[in-house]
Amino acid sequence: xxxPLFLLDPGGxxxxxxxxxxxxxxxxxxxxxxxxxxxxxxxxxxxxGAGVLARCRVRQVVSxxxxxxxxxxxLELLRVPEPSPRFVLVxxxxxxxxxxxxxxxxxxxxVDEVVPxxxxxxxxxxxxxxxxxxxxxxxxxxxxxxxxxxxxxxPAVAPVASSPALTExxxxxxxAVVLHEEATTPLAGLALPAxxxxxxxxxxxxxxxxxxxxxxxxxxxxxxxxxEPVLRSSTAGPAALAVLSAAAxxx
Numbered sequence: 001x002x003x004p005l006f007l008l009d010p011g012g013x014x015x016x017x018x019x020x021x022x023x024x025x026x027x028x029x030x031x032x033x034x035x036x037x038x039x040x041x042x043x044x045x046x047x048x049g050a051g052v053l054a055r056c057r058v059r060q061v062v063s064x065x066x067x068x069x070x071x072x073x074x075l076e077l078l079r080v081p082e083p084s085p086r087f088v089l090v091x092x093x094x095x096x097x098x099x100x101x102x103x104x105x106x107x108x109x110x111v112d113e114v115v116p117x118x119x120x121x122x123x124x125x126x127x128x129x130x131x132x133x134x135x136x137x138x139x140x141x142x143x144x145x146x147x148x149x150x151x152x153x154x155p156a157v158a159p160v161a162s163s164p165a166l167t168e169x170x171x172x173x174x175x176a177v178v179l180h181e182e183a184t185t186p187l188a189g190l191a192l193p194a195x196x197x198x199x200x201x202x203x204x205x206x207x208x209x210x211x212x213x214x215x216x217x218x219x220x221x222x223x224x225x226x227x228e229p230v231l232r233s234s235t236a237g238p239a240a241l242a243v244l245s246a247a248a249x250x251x
Contacts (some may be wrong), residue, residue: 001139002045002062002150002183003042003043003044003045003055004032004036004038004044005044005045005046005047005049005147005150005152006024006028006029006031006032006043006044006045006046006047006147007028007046007048007049007143007146007147007154008024008028008046008048008049009048009049009107010048010049010050011050011075012039012046012048013046013047013048013052013054014022014048014052014055015031016052016074017074017077018074018075018076018077018078019073019074020074021059021071021072021073021074022046022054022056022072022074022200023069023070023071023072024044024069024070024072025067025068025069025070025096025160026067026069026165029067029068029069029070030067030068031179032068032154033061033063033068033069033070034068035246037104038058038061039058039061040058040060040061040072040080041057041058042057042058042123043056043057043058043075044056044057044058044070044072045125045150046072047151047152047153048152048156049143049146049152049153050153050154051079051080051081051082051152051153052077052079052080052152053077053078053080053118053152054072054074054075054076054077054078055075055076055077055078056072056073056074056075057073057075058070058071058072058073058074059071059072059073060067060091062198063249064136064176068243070100074191078152078176080152080153082112082153083110083112083249084194085089085109085174085175085192085193085194085195085196085197085198085248086112086113086196086197086198087110087112087113087198087200087241087244087245088112088113088114088115088173088197088198088199088200089102089103089111089113089115089237089241090109090114090115090117090161090199090200090201090202091103091104091106091114091115091116091117091233091237092117092118092119092121092168092202092203092204092233093116093117093118093119093122093124093126093134093160093204093207094122094123094124094204094233095123095124095203095205097250098205098232098233099116099124099138099234100137100141100233101107101136101234102202102233102235102236102237102238103138103141103142103145104141104142104144104145105145105234105235105237106155106241107141107145107146107151107155108145108148108149108236108238109147109241109242109245110151110245110249111155111241112153112155112156112239113155113156113157113158113197114138114142114155114156114157114158115159115161115166115169116134116135116138116157116158116159116160116161117161117163117166117201118160118162119163119203119204119208119209119212120163120209120211120212121203121205121206121207121208121209122204123171123204123205123206126160130186131160134182135157135159135160136218138157139157142154142155142157163212166201166215166216167215168219169199169218170199170201170216170219170221171209171219171220172197173196173197173198173199173220173234173240174190174193174195174196174197174198175190175192175193175197175198175199175222176198176199176201176216176219176220176221176222177198177199177200177201177202177221177222177223177224177240178188178201178203178208178213178216178217178222178223178224179200179201179202179224179225179236179237179240180208180213180223180224180225181207181225181228181230182222182223182225183223183225184225185214185223185224185225186224186226187224187225187226187240187243187244188243188247190222190224192244192247192248194215198244199217199221200237200241200244201221202233202236202237202240203233204233205232205233224242226239226240
C-alpha cells in the first residue's frame with residue numbers, strides 16, 4: 001500500500017532538504033494524528049500541491065490536546081514536473097452536485113485544471129456570494145481528491161467563465177474538444193499535441209446551445225463523441241479524460 005499523502009500550502013516545502021526535518025501541523029497534522037492514527041516509524045508523503053513531494057518517516061508524534069502534529073524525517077525530496085500537454089476540463093455548471101462529482105473524478109483521473117462554465121442552458125447560476133461559495137466548494141473537492149489519489153500537484157480551479165471567455169480560451173488552446181452526442185469524430189481517434197493546453201468542454205444537462213457550439217468550433221474546437229451512450233454531465237468529462245490519459249499518460 002502506498003504511503004498516505006498530506007498536503008501543505010504552496011511553498012510549505014521550500015526550505016525542506018533530504019536528511020532534514022519537516023513538521024506537519026495544523027488541520028493536516030490533526031487529521032494524521034487523530035483520524036489516521038499515524039505513529040512513529042511509519043512512512044508518509046508530504047506535498048505542497050505545486051509539485052514538490054517529500055517522502056518521510058515519522059520521527060515522533062507531538063500530540064497536545066489542541067495542536068497535534070508529526071515531526072518527520074525527510075528521506076527523499078522530489079520535484080514532479082507539470083505534465084505536457086496539460087488536460088483542462090471545462091465543466092458546465094450543473095444542479096444536484098453533478099458538477100462537483102465531475103470535478104472530483106476528473107482530479108482522480110489526472111486533470112490539471114478545471115474551469116467552471118456558465119453556459120447558456122445552465123440552470124445553476126454562480127453570482128456574488130453564492131458563486132464564491134460554490135467555487136470554494138470546487139477548490140475543496142479538488143484538494144481532497146488530489147490528496148486521496150496521492151497527487152503532488154493539486155489542479156487549479158479557474159474563475160467561472162462566460163461563453164465569450166471560453167471561446168477566447170479555445171482559440172489559444174493547443175487542442176479543444178467539445179463533447180457532443182451528434183458529433184461524428186471519435187474522441188479516441190484524435191491526435192494529441194505534444195505540449196500546450198488540451199481543453200475538454202462538457203455542456204450542461206440541457207446540452208450545449210447551437211450558437212455556443214458554432215462559436216466554439218469557429219474558434220478552433222473539434223466536436224467529438226465518446227461513444228453511443230449519452231453520458232450525464234457528471235460522467236462525460238471524467239470518461240473523456242480517461243480516454244486521453246490512456247493515449248498520452250497511462251503507458
